[in-house]
Every structure is written in structure tokens, then in C-alpha cells.
């Protein structure tokens with residue numbers, strides 16, 4: 230699992246825009262990229278739970294996205310979702326359902342009309358924050 234998440238400003242803007250577009254429901258999606266945590270592709274996805282307190286990726290859409298990530302030779306770097314009304318910290322349910330132990334989890338809080346973003350490792354019920362690095366452009370490998 231990458232030790233940090235490296236996103237470009239433009240990629241972060243896509244994530245924030247999706248979060249705002251889905252509000253008051255939670256938004257979700259996947260960030261794919263390199264093993265070191267550099268994001269190359271943002272996949273915005275539907276929250277098939279249609280809920281303001283939790284999210285569920287549509288299984289068919291998820292299958293398509295994971296297939297495309299593999300075709301592009303990328304890795305799953307992070308799963309993102311939004312918290313329209315709560316802080317950017319994993320809920321009990323988020324911690325319980327963090328099945329992708331190789332993936333980071335990016336949470337965007339829209340609480341108080343702000344957009345607060347934090348990134349976590351969630352393994353075996355343990356939550357650890359990791360650094361999010363915002364860059365103008367990704368380095369080429």
C-alpha cells in the first residue's frame with residue numbers, strides 16, 4: 230500500500246466536483262495510479278445506496294472500472310467517498326467495511342460548506358492517517 234497519496238490539483242477538482250454534485254447523498258469513486266501513490270486516473274462512480282450516510286459501489290460498474298484499471302496497467306491506489314454532513318474521518322461502518330486492505334481511503338467532508346479531504350489506511354479496524362500531496366502535475370515514471 231502506498232505511504233501517501235499524490236494527486237494533481239485537477240484530479241482533486243474532479244473528486245470535489247463529484248462530491249458536490251452528489252450531495253446531499255454520499256459520492257464515491259476510485260483513484261488508480263502507480264504503486265507509489267501517484268494518481269493517474271480518477272473514476273467517479275454511482276453510490277447505489279443513494280444514501281447521505283453511507284455508500285455502496287454498483288457491482289457492475291465496479292467490475293468495469295477494475296477491469297479498465299488492469300487494462301491500463303494501473304493499480305488501485307485509493308477509494309474515495311464523501312461525507313456531506315460529517316467530518317473527513319472514517320465512520321464505524323467505513324472502518325468495518327474497508328475490505329481493500331491494499332487501498333488507501335480518501336474521505337471528502339462537505340460539512341459547513343467546506344471541503345476537507347483526508348486520507349487513511351484502514352486495516353483490521355485500525356485507522357491511520359497518511360499524507361495527501363497535491364501537485365501541479367504527476368511526474369512521468
Ligand SMILES: [Zn+2]
Pocket residue numbers: 282283310311312319320323
Ligand atoms: Zn464514510
